Each structure stands twice: as C-alpha cells, then as structure tokens.
Amino acid sequence: DAGVIQSPRHEVTEMGQEVTLRCKPISGHNSLFWYRQTMMRGLELLIYFNNNVPIDDSGMPEDRFSAKMPNASFSTLKIQPSEPRDSAVYFCASSFQGYYEQYFGPGTRLTVT
C-alpha cells in the first residue's frame, strides 16, 4: 500500500491567498484526520471525518479554515485567506473505524509570508 498521500509537500504563499491542501487516505480506511503541528502548540487535531462525514471540527481555528471529503479517497483542507500565523506542518492521517491506529501522511509544510 502507498500509505497516506498528501500534496503539495511544500507550499509557500503570500498572506491573503487561498491555500488548498490535499489528502488521499489508505484504501479501506474510513476515518480521516487533519492535524496541524507547530513548535508552540504541538500536534493539534483540526477535523475528523468518518465515512466522509465531518464528525468533529472543534479544532478548526476559525472560519478561514474549511475541510471537505467528497469521497472515500480524497479530502481537502482549505485556508482562505491565509495568514502568517497559519504557517505550520499539516498532517493528514487515516485509520480503520476511527479508534484504531492512525497512519500519518508525509505532511505539507505551509509557509505564509
């Protein structure tokens, strides 16, 4: 299996621009998680999908962040407009049924200037 796939791996953008991060979970996994990792706050869960439905989005920082999962093999995390404080590494992870081991993707390093 290819594991969790994320794109792009690196993104540099200017403040105010829209950013879209993409994730393909492991085939057969029905739970998908978006995390953000920063030095100051560590690893934070942003949103959790189960069977393509958002179950918990309490970690989404504000209305500038949105996430979708249109089908079992694809999810996006969008930031519009982006701000310098959004600079972080964003990880996507997937698991079977949510409470099993989570497998992490390689991450997207986002820099907003």
Place this chain on the structure above:
Amino acid sequence: ELKVEQNPLFLSMQEGKNYTIYCNYSTTSDRLYWYRQDPGKSLESLFVLLSNGAVKQEGRLMASLDTKARLSTLHITAAVHDLSATYFCAVDSSSYKLIFGSGTRLLVRP
C-alpha cells in the same frame, strides 16, 4: 479535559546506555500509542498499547502501560545513534480523538 505530559522533553544520552521516557495522562484511558518522528518527517507508529499491563518490544525499545497509574513508559536499551528522533505518546480521549504529549527529543551521542 485529558492532558498528556511527557518527560523529559529533551534527552541527550550516550550510546550503549539505558533510559526511560515517561508519559503521564490525567483521565482514564486504556488505549495509548507511541510514535516516532524524525526531523522534517512524518510520524511513524511504534507501539499500540490496548490494556492495563500491556508490554510491547521492538528491538531496543520497550513500551508498557499502567492504566491505574495513568502512566506509560518507553524504555530504551543500549541506545544507538539511529534511535535519535522525537518520540510522542498519544492517549485516546474518546473513540477517535488522540491527545498528544509534547514529545521527547532524544539525541544519542557516540
């Protein structure tokens, strides 16, 4: 609210030595995970501990879980340079939500 505390946060140790990383958590949970992260890389799952008294070993690493004490340990035996990385414990706060510790940055010196 579940809180997860790791210590130490930074550990510099010589090759060949033994050491233990501790992970304490504040509320009841019987599912705990250990992950490894190399600089600039993703998180790699090391151990899944699912019940009180669970012990798992892989190479020079051994993890254990005491749910009554709300404590997990990651023991390193005869450390080698390849073990240098950041180690995270993560505790299940609900059926899906993992709360991560701050991580322990391990540096193994020759």
